[in-house]
Amino acid sequence: MQRNGIKMKEGEKDLLSLNDDRGVVFNIQRFSIHDGPGIRSTVFLKGCALNCPWCQNPESIRLLPEIITRDIKCIKSGKCADICPQGAISLAEGLRVIDWEKCDYCLKCAEVCPSKSIEVAGEHKSVDEVIEEVEKDSSYYRRTGGGMTISGGDPLVQWRFTLALLQKARQKGIHTALDTTGYARWEVLDDILNYTNLVLYDIKHMDSAKHKEATGVPNEPILDNLLKTVKKPEVKVWIRYPIIPGFNDQEEELEKLCEFVITLGPTVEKISLLPFHKFGELKYTATGKVYAYRDCTPLSDERVEELKGLISSHGLHTEIGK
């Protein structure tokens, strides 16, 4: 299967749950204030079982490290073209041009690039390395009720690593949040939730066929897992609903969402609406992927407010997130 121009190497799927000691991390974003309460550090893990064409982090979908380019930083050294074993890089007026079809992610070009115009997205890091970086802002977490959020990709892909990170953070008294699609075997999520204070749980569509058409997977496992998640009184849940024009922004879809969420009970604290935006567009070009939503127009602020009003009218707490 090839979607968004994302290729999987043979045998890569077997690596999907690497091991519990080292994971592939593509960013640790400190001073993150949109992924849970307070000032947080968000750990972004690579790998996602879903493949949503509107994804704002296209470099997060593939599990293993890949290259990400910034043309503006290119100083035309030509070193990448010289070293590429696949002959995937050529020079046009000194600027490198990458034939992404030929790229096999050996990452050699990023190693020799003198100006970080080609960089690697995704780095193998140990639990201790990640926690050491996260702990640097502990003082801010304590003051603001913040902590660590694990995001992705979907942290349930590298679930052993995710579990180990959460356990370590819990041991250190750091508040933990999990930003997830919810797509995993229940046993996996169940275990992880024992070390999670808050789940940011994505719902993308209430209709399974439509969900599968867009994301590549059906929604039953996701909704079933959510029904089980809300039975854990100690785990708070924020539902996240990305509003994608033409896909799930119709009023009847939001009605269906509300009907479902109302049955979930008190651990669900709010619904965050995440309006579609195109800030991730450049990253598609930068990682050699096709952006299917290039011509899609984001919803107007007024329309988003209207949809927010619709959810509020069901007595549900809702906000517009980022």
Add this chain to the structure above:
Amino acid sequence: MERPVTKDPREMKSADELLDATCEQTDFYIKIAALSHNIGHQTVMDYNADPLNSLMLDDTLENGNDIYKYNKEFDSYLNVISLGHVNIADSLAAIQKLVFDEKKYTMDELLRALKSNWDGYEEMRQDFVNAPKHGNDDDYADEWAVKVKKKFWETAQKTKDAWGNPCTFDGSSVIAYQAMAFGIGATPDGRMMSDYIADGSCSPSAGADKKGPTAVLNSVGKVPFLYTGLFNQRFMPSFLEGENKKLFSEYLREWFEKMTIPHIQFNVVSSETLREAQKDPESHPDLQVRIAGYSAHFVDLPKETQDSIICRTEHSF
């Protein structure tokens, strides 16, 4: 007085040696400044008594002292404005890593590259640009910032004013980071000739800090407060809206309760607004910005100053 001859950098074994030599040279200039200062002060004391201002002080009447006569209650009058200490720290960190630890370049190559303003050495410059930089909560670079501050302070202390009081540095260099930069050649932190040096006197170099405001605050907080310094930060306006206000106030508390940095100056304005104001000054007559030690109307500033404020890292999220 003769300028000291310090060791040829090509014979040095570590960046520490380079820092020592820099301090030795600085010491020479501080002594010249002290000489001129002491003569000036003596002249003022002898010929320019200031009874009106002297009345404003507590013990001038009791002791029969003019305001310009040294009062031991006060700090030294002898202050040397510090500038570019952050660039020195970043430079030393880069030299230690690339020249002495990894031995990727020789000192001779570096000297040639700097002399040519990095012209023909762009690949090499990228390595120096990408070396560890102060402002990322990374001990490698931050320890150099600490070392530079301590060494320079010790250097200043060696010189005494006419009353035997040691000299100190004063980091309230305000806009000098820009004006003086035009006369400073290329530096080993990857900076080109005449480019701005780090603003204020303890802010990280513009764009060098890549891990957000908490990392910057932690980094700057590691450096002891031995002499004054200006620390500038720029935030997106959304950080002071709604619920975020609480986070901002806690951010300030962390600074206030735990850090020794005497002040932070904030600009809460987006790059977009600043660029718009640059293009269309008439529609933004009231846009105020904090420069360093003082505020001004953005549209009244010269283009270079406007640009340098836009260059400062904008903390967004």
